[in-house]
Amino acid sequence: MRIAVLDEDRCQADLICQVLDGASHICHPFANAKEMLSQLRRESYDMLIIHWQTPDISSVEILKMARERLTPTLPILFMTSHSSEDDIVAGLAAGADDYMIKPIRRGELVARVHALLRRAYPAQKTGETLQFGNYVFETRTNRLAMMGNAVELTQKEFDLALLLFRNIGRPLSRAYILEAVWSRDVEIPSRTMDTHVSRVRSKLQLRPENGYRLAPVYSYGYKLEQLTE
The missing domain is CATH 3.40.50.2300 (Response regulator)
Structure with a gap:
């Protein structure tokens, strides 16, 4: 934290x-x-x-x-x-x-x-399984299933997706995401974070028609919103 x-x-x-x-x-x-x-x-x-x-x-x-x-x-x-x-x-x-x-x-x-x-932050528990609607995260094995189907993610994509779901509705600054996913001691190109966000959005189908919106917050960072129950 x-x-x-x-x-x-x-x-x-x-x-x-x-x-x-x-x-x-x-x-x-x-x-x-x-x-x-x-x-x-x-x-x-x-x-x-x-x-x-x-x-x-x-x-x-x-x-x-x-x-x-x-x-x-x-x-x-x-x-x-x-x-x-x-x-x-x-x-x-x-x-x-x-x-x-x-x-x-x-x-x-x-x-x-x-x-x-x-x-x-009651969702920030350390149990093996965390579920957010149709998305189920297995934190020990770093696996994600969407509607029962496995989603192939890299380690950083999994960490980023879990961070976003744990903070649904909350704007996250780029610095916060960088420290949480890549650690503060690692310098990465700015485009790397944007690429990972784009991949997570695509692989998890985080689109309004599916009830979610993963969008940039101007001059700040990103926010994942749940549009429907």
Whole structure:
């Protein structure tokens, strides 16, 4: 999962990212709210972790803007250096889903993050079989069947298709897709992603007449929509 971490204390932000990177997540640290909010307009994230005491914009305003502009179910965890009930109540009332009191404990951080992600993305389970309408993904064998018929896919095509179905209705930025499918350490030509999207659209017959639309989002990325039940 892709997680944005806001904390003006770079050492704390790096520690959080180190812990969550070790739990197979991809973290992006931000030192100020304006920088994070600007990035949120251009990129996709699965979760936000913010420090309650922010220097440039109040945490209440950050939460308010996140809830207004981003996916309503986006999980948000806030951290505070104070155990004051007022801070905790204010954060939860402003739209946060959970909180932690610093200093963070590594095991608790991972557990709370995973609990929020499971609640927000119930389709992101690790079972062998995932079904989305007529499409059945076998995650251990990396096989896909459409209406009972096997679909021949490369590994990257399978990963891309599964990512799109797990995020139906949600615009995914090119950077998000790149990190999720090709990993952030790999540089690929821009055309490679477009070619894979085109192949997935063709092989899975993701067309309006079949109830789906896989379309580019201008200057952003791609979105898979389910048009009918």
